[in-house]
Amino acid sequence: xxxxxxxxxxxxxxxxxxxxxxxxxxxxxxxxxxxxxxxxxxxxxxxxxxxxxxxxxxxxxxxxxxxxxxxxxxxxxxxxxxxxxxxxxxxxxxxxxxxxxxxxxxxxxxxxxxxxxxxxxxxxxxxxxxxxxxxxxxxxx
Numbered sequence: 592x593x594x595x596x597x598x599x600x601x602x603x604x605x606x607x608x609x610x611x612x613x614x615x616x617x618x619x620x621x622x623x624x625x626x627x628x629x630x631x632x633x634x635x636x637x638x639x640x641x642x643x644x645x646x647x648x649x650x651x652x653x654x655x656x657x658x659x660x661x662x663x664x665x666x667x668x669x670x671x672x673x674x675x676x677x678x679x680x681x682x683x684x685x686x687x688x689x690x691x692x693x694x695x696x697x698x699x700x701x702x703x704x705x706x707x708x709x710x711x712x713x714x715x716x717x718x719x720x721x722x723x724x725x726x727x728x729x730x731x732x
Contacts, residue, residue, distance in 0.1 A: 636677040640704035643670040648689060648696040655700070656684040675704075679730050685714055686721045693717060702726055 644653055644664055653664040662671050675681050687698050694717065701711040710726035 637674040638677050638704045638707070640673055640675060640702055641670055642673050643701045643703065645669065645699040645701070646696065647698070648693050650693075650696075650698065651688045651690055653688070653698060654686045656686075657681055680725055680727045683724045683726070684721065685724060686719070687714055687716065688719045689717060691718070700724065 642655060642662060646653075649666055650664075651666065655662045655664070657673075657675055660673070660675075662673055664671070681702070683700070683702075685698075685700055689696055695715065696717060698714045699711060700714060701709060703709045707728050710728075712722075712724045712726075714720060714722050714724075
């Protein structure tokens with residue numbers, strides 16, 4: 592006696608249906624989201640900005656300080672998300688350290704604040720150099 596076509600089709604599909612539900616749960620998981628560490632300069636209205644550095648030669652470390660906050664860039668980092676007070680100017684103290692045997696080099700520091708024009712400045716030196724940079728924007732109307 593032969594089986595009916597319906598039962599011949601449904602019997603092989605039962606194990607697939609049993610595996611389908613756990614597989615759907617695995618596939619439909621929320622994507623992994625990396626937590627971003629944000630450092631604030633001080634309380635009050637703040638502006639979000641991207642702080643980017645571009646180096647002519649590999650550096651050991653670059654530290655950027657504004658008020659009480661310090662952001663440290665290592666050789667494999669080139670951009671950080673920062674927050675600074677909503678003033679018409681911001682003063683950044685930048686310290687760059689290069690390895691020995693590195694010739695005089697340059698680091699371009701670019702600040703890209705939300706809703707404001709980008710500002711950039713270049714830091715020149717060798718071994719270790721510190722520079723104070725002041726970025727100014729026109730007052731809001």
